[in-house]
Amino acid sequence: MSTVEHTIKLYNSLKGQKEEFKPLHPGYVGMYVCGPTVYSDVHLGNCRTFTSFDIIYRYLMHIGYKVRYVRNITDVGHLTDEGEDRMSKGARVAQLEPMEVAQKYTVGFHDMMRIFNTLPPSIEPRATGHIPEQIKMVQDIMERGYGYERNGSVYFNVRKFDQENPGVYGNLSGRVLDDLLAESREGLKSQGEKDNPVDFAIWMKARSGDIMVWESPWSVGFPGWHLECSAMSTKYLGQTFDIHGGGNDLKFPHHENEIAQNLGSCGCTPANYWLHANMLLLNGKKMSKSDGNTITPMELFTGESPFVTKGYSPMVVKFFMLMAHYRSTLDITDEALQAAEKGFRRLMETNSILQKMDPHTADFDGSESDTDRTILRLIDEAYAGMDDDFNTAIALATLNELGSYVHKLANQQLDHTEVAPWVLERLKTIFNAFIFDIFGLNDEADGGDDGTVDGLMQLILDIRAAARAQKDWGTSDKIRDGLAAVGIAVKDGKEGTNWTKG
Ligand code: AMP
Ligand code: ZN
Numbered sequence: 001m002s003t004v005e006h007t008i009k010l011y012n013s014l015k016g017q018k019e020e021f022k023p024l025h026p027g028y029v030g031m032y033v034c035g036p037t038v039y040s041d042v043h044l045g046n047c048r049t050f051t052s053f054d055i056i057y058r059y060l061m062h063i064g065y066k067v068r069y070v071r072n073i074t075d076v077g078h079l080t081d082e083g084e085d086r087m088s089k090g091a092r093v094a095q096l097e098p099m100e101v102a103q104k105y106t107v108g109f110h111d112m113m114r115i116f117n118t119l120p121p122s123i124e125p126r127a128t129g130h131i132p133e134q135i136k137m138v139q140d141i142m143e144r145g146y147g148y149e150r151n152g153s154v155y156f157n158v159r160k161f162d163q164e165n166p167g168v169y170g171n172l173s174g175r176v177l178d179d180l181l182a183e184s185r186e187g188l189k190s191q192g193e194k195d196n197p198v199d200f201a202i203w204m205k206a207r208s209g210d211i212m213v214w215e216s217p218w219s220v221g222f223p224g225w226h227l228e229c230s231a232m233s234t235k236y237l238g239q240t241f242d243i244h245g246g247g248n249d250l251k252f253p254h255h256e257n258e259i260a261q262n263l264g265s266c267g268c269t270p271a272n273y274w275l276h277a278n279m280l281l282l283n284g285k286k287m288s289k290s291d292g293n294t295i296t297p298m299e300l301f302t303g304e305s306p307f308v309t310k311g312y313s314p315m316v317v318k319f320f321m322l323m324a325h326y327r328s329t330l331d332i333t334d335e336a337l338q339a340a341e342k343g344f345r346r347l348m349e350t351n352s353i354l355q356k357m358d359p360h361t362a363d364f365d366g367s368e369s370d371t372d373r374t375i376l377r378l379i380d381e382a383y384a385g386m387d388d389d390f391n392t393a394i395a396l397a398t399l400n401e402l403g404s405y406v407h408k409l410a411n412q413q414l415d416h417t418e419v420a421p422w423v424l425e426r427l428k429t430i431f432n433a434f435i436f437d438i439f440g441l442n443d444e445a446d447g448g449d450d451g452t453v454d455g456l457m458q459l460i461l462d463i464r465a466a467a468r469a470q471k472d473w474g475t476s477d478k479i480r481d482g483l484a485a486v487g488i489a490v491k492d493g494k495e496g497t498n499w500t501k502g
Contacts, residue, residue: 003027004064010243010389011327013251013274014172018389021273023242029060029067030241032233032271034250035124037074038105039090042112043294044317044332045280045287049247051318051440052277052326054118056245056390059438070236071121073109075102075128076212078225080290085222088211098212102128112297115314117440123236127228131214134223134231138202138216140265147264150193152205152219158198161260169260172274173252200257202227226257233270234262244271248278249286280321281331282307295332312337315444319344322392322439343400348443350403351431353410359421371405371418378402379430392439399434402427461490461497 008021023029033053036046050071057069075098078086090105091098113120127134138154141147146161147154162169162177170177177198184197191197205219213220233241239262246255255274262270279286287294295305303311312320320340324330378398385394406427408414419427435441460479467475480490483499491498 006063006383006387008060008063008387010273010275012272013276014271016174019273021242023065024240024272027064027066029065029243030237031057031060031067031069031243031245032229032237032241033069033071033121033244034229034246034254035072035074036105036109037078037086038102038109039078039086040105041296042105042109043287044297044300045247045294047112047116047297048280048321048330049277050113051116051118051321052390053245053275054113054116054440055322055326055392055438056243056275057119057121058440059386059390062433062438068123068237069121070123070125070233072229072232073102073106073124073126074225074228075099075106075126076222076228085210085212091211099128102126115297116318117315117442119440125232125236127223127232128212130228130232130235131223133235134227135203135214135216137227137231137234137261137265138218138223141202141261144264144267146260147202148195149218152221153193153201154203154218155194155199156202156224156257156260156264157195158200158260159196161264165263168263169256172259173256175252175256200224200226200253202261226254227261229254230258230261230265230270233258234266239266239268239270241271243273243275245275245277248276251276277326278329281329284331287332300337307332308334308337312341313444315441316341316344318439318441319347322396325389325391325393327389328393343396344441347396347399347403347435348441350406351435352443354406354431355428357406357409357424357428359424360416360419361421364417364421366420368420368423369418371414372420372423375402375405375419375423375427379426382430382434386438395434395438399431402431457488457499461499464490465497 004027009018010021011017012019031053033050036042036050053069053071057067060067075087076085080086080089087098087101090096090101094101096104110120138147141156142149142154146157148157158169158177169175170180180198181196184191201224203216203218203221203223205221206213210222212222214222233244244255244258259270262268281287282293282295285293295307297314297317299305300308300317301311301314303309316337317340320332320337321330323336323340323343378401382395382398382402385391385398388394405414405419409416409419460483464476464479467473467479483490489500491500
């Protein structure tokens with residue numbers, strides 16, 4: 001039974017319009033988001049996309065959905081424009097094992113996601129951990145007649161797919177197959193051994209020097225980049241699932257090819273709703289690792305970049321991202337960051353004033369004032385903003401408007417009796433809910449010892465809970481005994497696990 005009472009509208013790139021969100025199974029959401037290619041440090045543009053989907057994940061859970069959020073790690077198959085695997089190139093340049101490169105940048109990515117206070121996904125599959133699933137998908141595609149082998153590589157037959165599924169290929173990204181064909185002819189794009197320049201590789205035979213290779217029925221080689229997301233979304237969310245997300249730049253060819261592969265292998269449309277986050281710009285141009293127009297998150301935090309006059313804290317940067325809707329482009333400028341810094345500090349300060357306010361119960365006569373009605377309407381508007389395609393900009397602006405009532409109450413411009421006790425309680429609850437649960441902000445001023453210890457304890461207890469779920473009593477006891485040794489007692493009860501410091 002679903003407990004979700006909100007009607008969510010979301011912009012479905014597949015239809016080019018906003019639609020009411022109807023999950024396949026009431027109360028449950030399956031969401032797949034394309035993760036990073038771990039061959040270099042994650043950049044701020046990536047952070048914006050993952051933060052946007054984190055907020056979507058958090059909001060869906062907040063309103064009562066059980067969400068399975070799958071976000072992959074691309075550690076093979078994503079080629080450079082010159083046709084070299086990005087991971088292998090990273091390894092060759094740094095003289096490391098490809099898996100060392102993947103590990104290094106995966107850890108860095110996780111650290112950054114933690115700094116931005118995003119939640120880990122429910123499942124984070126790696127492409128290299130799913131080679132058999134990808135080989136099986138190539139076989140299925142070939143069996144259904146959409147794949148052909150040439151010299152040990154296998155290609156997806158886009159022309160045939162288009163003839164048998166008219167209007168599908170190109171629909172998501174608004175491309176027309178004939179235009180794509182003309183473009184590739186004009187650009188004299190080498191068709192190589194492919195039957196048609198628009199065909200794409202689903203299995204590639206290794207060339208000499210390729211280091212990330214696997215056995216397959218066709219050759220020793222590696223899967224095409226687009227294949228991993230088709231195979232892993234199917235494995236963990238089913239052949240058809242609710243939401244597929246990623247950055248705008250992935251619409252073509254990545255997502256277009258994903259849809260073709262899923263339909264080509266099983267005749268089923270993968271996701272019902274495709275969500276695309278817009279690009280983060282720097283100086284009006286897309287921020288991108290490949291062309292050097294980038295500022296690293298660390299440079300932004302420390303201020304060591306020609307693009308900024310000073311450093312901005314992670315929560316200020318996150319707040320800056322929240323000030324725009326995820327489907328709008330967002331241009332990083334120093335002035336906008338300064339405004340975000342003010343806005344973030346004001347919101348946190350408002351909340352701390354609000355949380356300390358006492359309700360006026362003594363002389364409350366039970367009536368509802370105009371102020372009460374306005375506050376309740378604004379609360380509804382904040383939710384309506386999020387229900388309308390997760391518009392954080394509207395929700396934030398509405399919280400600011402609500403904040404003005406908090407300040408009026410605090411400096412007695414507004415009499416306390418104007419706000420009913422239960423309305424004040426609701427205001428407190430929703431401020432905390434929006435700031436901490438939905439936006440995933442944290443109070444940096446509060447991030448001293450207590451905050452750190454709480455966070456660490458939560459992490460340790462989560463690891464222990466996971467060990468217990470797997471009946472790994474050794475690890476569970478080791479954690480309990482280790483904590484006891486430093487004076488922390490862990491108590492397991494019906495409501496979960498608590499800890500106290502003796
Ligand atoms: P990559 O590691 O390049 O595969 O990208 C990981 C994710 O970040 C993908 O969803 C991309 O679409 C997204 N992304 C890449 N560049 C930007 C950018 N400048 N702004 C926002 N998202 C981006
Ligand atoms: Zn993907």
